Amino acid sequence: MIDLNGIQLRNRLVTSSSLLGYGAPKGRFAITGLSPLANFVDLRRFGAVTVRTVTEQPREGHFTLRESWGVTSLPEFFRLYRGALQEADGGWLNAFGWSNIGVERYFDEYFPRTSEQNRILSLGGFSADEFSSLVETVNRRAKPGELAAVEFNVSCHNVNFDFSFIAHQLSQHGFKLQSRKLCTVRLSRKIFEGHQSYSLGNLCRTLDIQIEDRHRAMGDAEATSILFHKLLEHDRQNHIESMLKKGSGDSYLPMNLSSNDLEQMPNTPGVYYFHDSKGKIIYVGKAKRLKKRVTSHFSNNDVSKKKQDLIRMVSKISFRECGNELMMGVFESIEIKRLWPAFNRSQKKPENRFGICSYEDMKGIIRLGIVKKKKHLQPHTSFPLQVDGQRLLNKLAREHKLCPKMCFLQKEQVACVGVEQTFCEGICEHTEDIASYNTKVKSAISEMIHYSPTLAVFGEGRENTELTCIMIGRNDFLALGYVPKEALK
Numbered sequence: 001m002i003d004l005n006g007i008q009l010r011n012r013l014v015t016s017s018s019l020l021g022y023g024a025p026k027g028r029f030a031i032t033g034l035s036p037l038a039n040f041v042d043l044r045r046f047g048a049v050t051v052r053t054v055t056e057q058p059r060e061g062h063f064t065l066r067e068s069w070g071v072t073s074l075p076e077f078f079r080l081y082r083g084a085l086q087e088a089d090g091g092w093l094n095a096f097g098w099s100n101i102g103v104e105r106y107f108d109e110y111f112p113r114t115s116e117q118n119r120i121l122s123l124g125g126f127s128a129d130e131f132s133s134l135v136e137t138v139n140r141r142a143k144p145g146e147l148a149a150v151e152f153n154v155s156c157h158n159v160n161f162d163f164s165f166i167a168h169q170l171s172q173h174g175f176k177l178q179s180r181k182l183c184t185v186r187l188s189r190k191i192f193e194g195h196q197s198y199s200l201g202n203l204c205r206t207l208d209i210q211i212e213d214r215h216r217a218m219g220d221a222e223a224t225s226i227l228f229h230k231l232l233e234h235d236r237q238n239h240i241e242s243m244l245k246k247g248s249g250d251s252y253l254p255m256n257l258s259s260n261d262l263e264q265m266p267n268t269p270g271v272y273y274f275h276d277s278k279g280k281i282i283y284v285g286k287a288k289r290l291k292k293r294v295t296s297h298f299s300n301n302d303v304s305k306k307k308q309d310l311i312r313m314v315s316k317i318s319f320r321e322c323g324n325e326l327m328m329g330v331f332e333s334i335e336i337k338r339l340w341p342a343f344n345r346s347q348k349k350p351e352n353r354f355g356i357c358s359y360e361d362m363k364g365i366i367r368l369g370i371v372k373k374k375k376h377l378q379p380h381t382s383f384p385l386q387v388d389g390q391r392l393l394n395k396l397a398r399e400h401k402l403c404p405k406m407c408f409l410q411k412e413q414v415a416c417v418g419v420e421q422t423f424c425e426g427i428c429e430h431t432e433d434i435a436s437y438n439t440k441v442k443s444a445i446s447e448m449i450h451y452s453p454t455l456a457v458f459g460e461g462r463e464n465t466e467l468t469c470i471m472i473g474r475n476d477f478l479a480l481g482y483v484p485k486e487a488l489k
Helices: 036-040 071-083 103-114 128-141 159-172 184-191 200-206 217-234 239-243 259-263 290-299 305-313 325-339 386-399 434-451
Strands: 002-004 007-009 085-088 091-094 119-124 149-153 270-275 281-287 316-321 354-360 366-372 381-383 455-460 466-473 476-484
Touching (some): 103 119, 103 128, 119 128, 259 316, 270 325, 325 476, 354 386, 366 434
Antiparallel strands (some): 002 007, 270 281, 455 466
């Protein structure tokens, strides 16, 4: 037996979480939920089994064992698997990106199957709250003695990620952390240009940094220290001095975001967009002062999971100037509904809006009806509630002597209510001329358009020579843009 800081192991051999670990999806090559190589190895022979790092929610990562790999896809399988593993001194480094089935599913499906082994559970997270939640889940799902150990998978190479947690915890005890920061990720991008990846593991390998005990706090700290010495040696353009200056964006910006994106932003009203590494827009916001607002996203110490996930994914920022606050508010709303960004919550609730539309039936009769608004339909007027449309349509039917059945206000197969109440002149009973009835319908449509007139709202533009213009009609935004001031003279 081996004593490892109080942990009793059968022997010194502990499985790698990437090669033999538990927690892969079940599939053709992972029948039992183990990585493929584990199908040929009796895990009971090892001192302990390390579980593939699990997170709160399932993650695809950079490589995942999908549910089924056909024979024809084997070359692709091995290409991906080989690309996700890199040999290093003392073992292997993986770049799977924490691909896992999530902590709850692990305990439901896979945890019971390793009861005969010593289990080391690896937990990964992107915030202090997430790690706290994971620990609560482990305490709830695992009985005392069922886990040999719990490993926290935390990286310290990205300084802003860790600094925010430290600052937050100190503030809880009345201390304010005001230390200057220097991100080795951003610094490495400037000094060692042209590398495909700037993760600590890849930099250690490409820069020939020989280090033991990687992926442990002490090992990673030592590796970062050696990397920093190399950065000092090769800093020919004084990047370190520039990055340490007060107000330098490099001290607080996300590691994948260029400081040029922030520098080019004006302090004028507008709408801004956060893009991920693939260019996809993940957040839309508005601001009276664009640069100041965007800076505030990254310069505070918010440790919430949502905030940290957003910062981690931002790789590019773009913007649109809007001239005034009204324009930017309307444009932001339109863009959120159009793009549906992942990190926007407000203004994404579906609107059950209704409108009154018209069409000509097979007999040539123009019919009115209330329908849900759709992209391909252009109603004469619209309402937030269906009952509002019914109220107006009933009013129009009585004033213009329209048939309730032809307006879908009466759907029962009984005598027409309009005939009984003398405002329907008998189009439903074939006693009224179709042309005469259609004339009345057209008159009702004209009244609806008058009921919701088209308005143009003007305001300050982006420049002195222009004005913003927002067109409103039929209870909705019709258009927005900019017009020269001279055009209104």
